Amino acid sequence: MKARAFEYAKATSLQDAFDAFARASGDCCYLAGGQSLIPSLSLRLQAPSLLIDISGIGDMRGVGIVDGMLRIGALTRHAEMLTSPEIARHAPLLRLAAPHVAHPAIRNKGTIGGTIALADPAAEFPAVVLALDAELEIAGPGGRRRTKADGFFKGLYETGLEPGEILTAILVRPFDKRDRCAFDELARRRGDYAIVGAGVQGRFHAEQVEALRIAFLSVGPAPVRARNAESAVRGRTLSPAVIADAQATLHLDLDPAEDAQTSRATRLHLARVLLGRLLGKLAREARNEGGRA
Amino acid sequence: MSGRVPVSMSVDGRTVDALVEPRTSLGDFLRNDLGLTGTHLGCEMGVCGACLVLLDGQAIHSCLMYAVQANGRAVETVEGLTERRAIADIQKAFHERNALQCGFCTPGMLVTAYELLSHGGAPSRAEIRDALSGNYCRCTGYEAIVDAVDQTAKERQKQAGCPQDGRAAAPGGTKDNAA
Numbered sequence: 001m002k003a004r005a006f007e008y009a010k011a012t013s014l015q016d017a018f019d020a021f022a023r024a025s026g027d028c029c030y031l032a033g034g035q036s037l038i039p040s041l042s043l044r045l046q047a048p049s050l051l052i053d054i055s056g057i058g059d060m061r062g063v064g065i066v067d068g069m070l071r072i073g074a075l076t077r078h079a080e081m082l083t084s085p086e087i088a089r090h091a092p093l094l095r096l097a098a099p100h101v102a103h104p105a106i107r108n109k110g111t112i113g114g115t116i117a118l119a120d121p122a123a124e125f126p127a128v129v130l131a132l133d134a135e136l137e138i139a140g141p142g143g144r145r146r147t148k149a150d151g152f153f154k155g156l157y158e159t160g161l162e163p164g165e166i167l168t169a170i171l172v173r174p175f176d177k178r179d180r181c182a183f184d185e186l187a188r189r190r191g192d193y194a195i196v197g198a199g200v201q202g203r204f205h206a207e208q209v210e211a212l213r214i215a216f217l218s219v220g221p222a223p224v225r226a227r228n229a230e231s232a233v234r235g236r237t238l239s240p241a242v243i244a245d246a247q248a249t250l251h252l253d254l255d256p257a258e259d260a261q262t263s264r265a266t267r268l269h270l271a272r273v274l275l276g277r278l279l280g281k282l283a284r285e286a287r288n289e290g291g292r293a
Numbered sequence: 294m295s296g297r298v299p300v301s302m303s304v305d306g307r308t309v310d311a312l313v314e315p316r317t318s319l320g321d322f323l324r325n326d327l328g329l330t331g332t333h334l335g336c337e338m339g340v341c342g343a344c345l346v347l348l349d350g351q352a353i354h355s356c357l358m359y360a361v362q363a364n365g366r367a368v369e370t371v372e373g374l375t376e377r378r379a380i381a382d383i384q385k386a387f388h389e390r391n392a393l394q395c396g397f398c399t400p401g402m403l404v405t406a407y408e409l410l411s412h413g414g415a416p417s418r419a420e421i422r423d424a425l426s427g428n429y430c431r432c433t434g435y436e437a438i439v440d441a442v443d444q445t446a447k448e449r450q451k452q453a454g455c456p457q458d459g460r461a462a463a464p465g466g467t468k469d470n471a472a
């Protein structure tokens with residue numbers, strides 16, 4: 001349970017990190033919160049010769065509105081999702097998901113950039129950024145770029161990050177008063193990785209759905225949108241029949257794996273149950289406050 | 294292989310300067326280099342919670358951080374909390390409620406309880422269980438541990454002269470079956 005020996009470099013800027021990466025010829029890892037990387041090194045699943053600590057890079061910190069978008073620095077810790085007033089106001093879906101991410105002490109150190117860069121299929125925030133239609137700000141030796149969360153999660157622990165690139169921030173369109181969101185998951189114990197989880201966010205006109213995004217976690221190698229269910233509710237009021245229509249499409253988008261505890265059929269069933277709860281919650285909210293939109 | 298590097302940090306209020314191998318976890322550094330064996334290492338992968346310490350006042354796993362990362366930071370261990378009597382009432386409640394048997398998990402439980410109760414107010418039993426969800430106990434069972442934290446929270450409220458928070462002992466609600 002001890003890591004192999006490595007060297008450690010603390011980067012003071014992005015350029016500093018890229019230079020260290022180039023010097024190590026790629027035999028290195030970026031270290032952010034360390035809450036996934038350090039267990040992996042201890043288990044010797046990875047043994048890089050250099051760790052480049054990116055946790056002190058100022059560019060990657062802070063939460064605030066920039067050019068009309070909420071910019072969440074990649075080093076923002078999971079715990080801050082629960083306490084930041086900007087997150088509560090402009091990206092409440094992140095706040096709803098945060099209590100499901102690990103345990104308090106891990107949330108004190110783990111970062112949103114780390115969980116998105118890692119792309120664990122059971123992690124909450126990758127699915128949430130899909131549901132939020134977020135953009136990812138990425139820096140590399142060649143400069144900066146932006147990419148949509150859609151298309152970023154390519155497979156098991158596989159993302160659109162090129163070797164050496166650093167995810168610097170997550171950009172989210174601020175929550176609007178016509179928007180509604182919900183998050184929930186089913187796990188055996190609090191803090192455990194979910195058997196199935198989902199986040200939904202949509203824009204309503206009174207009780208009618210204008211557009212809604214649904215993203216699932218733990219039902220395949222990467223977080224995935226339930227596009228057929230999204231289409232099933234578009235332009236409709238979330239009546240029990242409409243919700244049932246959406247639930248009935250889930251097998252078209254989700255490809256849950258079988259594991260020792262949960263069969264594929266059970267996981268798909270639980271995904272339907274969860275979607276029913278989430279859409280039911282949005283329907284109730286829309287009914288109760290429908291007049292305001 | 295990679296050599297030792299200098300670190301300087303505050304541990305329980307004292308400045309510590311040392312040379313460490315980068316791969317040395319903060320937990321190993323506290324126990325082996327400083328002899329602070331109150332911090333326990335169980336799983337060394339973030340699962341059991343025995344190794345919790347405070348980093349700049351926040352609970353973190355000392356197995357999920359390298360000592361080099363603590364350079365320039367303030368670490369407080371269960372020894373430090375005990376010395377400045379910050380957890381004397383929690384320790385007393387653990388004793389009274391039989392909230393420990395072998396005591397392996399206890400340092401982590403105390404650090405979690407310290408952080409939870411430092412937010413003020415009286416957390417519900419569900420909130421206490423939620424906070425303790427990353428702390429494993431293999432012998433006592435969680436009921437007595439939750440009792441001890443609950444008792445301390447209520448006593449602190451009484452001492453502060455606050456009215457009792459009506460949420461205390463609220464049933465379930467959240468998925469808090471960690472225990």
Ligand SMILES: Cc1cc2nc3c(=O)[nH]c(=O)nc-3n(C[C@H](O)[C@H](O)[C@H](O)COP(=O)(O)OP(=O)(O)OC[C@H]3O[C@@H](n4cnc5c(N)ncnc54)[C@H](O)[C@@H]3O)c2cc1C
Pocket residue numbers: 029030031032033034035036037038039074100101102103106109110111112113114115117118120122123124125161165166167168191192193194338339340
């Ligand atoms: C016991 C336990 C339970 C957990 N439960 C959950 C859970 O329920 N849900 C959940 O979502 N997570 C869970 N986690 C994981 C936790 O959320 C991690 O904090 C998170 O996955 C990684 O973030 P980090 O900042 O710690 O990244 P690190 O561990 O530092 O890095 C993870 C990976 O991402 C890379 N990386 C990090 N930041 C960047 C960046 N900005 N740009 C490019 N690459 C980067 C690193 O090189 C590394 O490969 C759990 C962890 C533990 C130990």
Ligand code: FES
Pocket residue numbers: 333334335336337338339340341342343344345354355356357
């Ligand atoms: S030793 Fe750190 S969590 Fe188990």
Ligand code: FES
Pocket residue numbers: 392393394395396397398399429430431432433
């Ligand atoms: S008292 Fe023995 S593990 Fe908790």
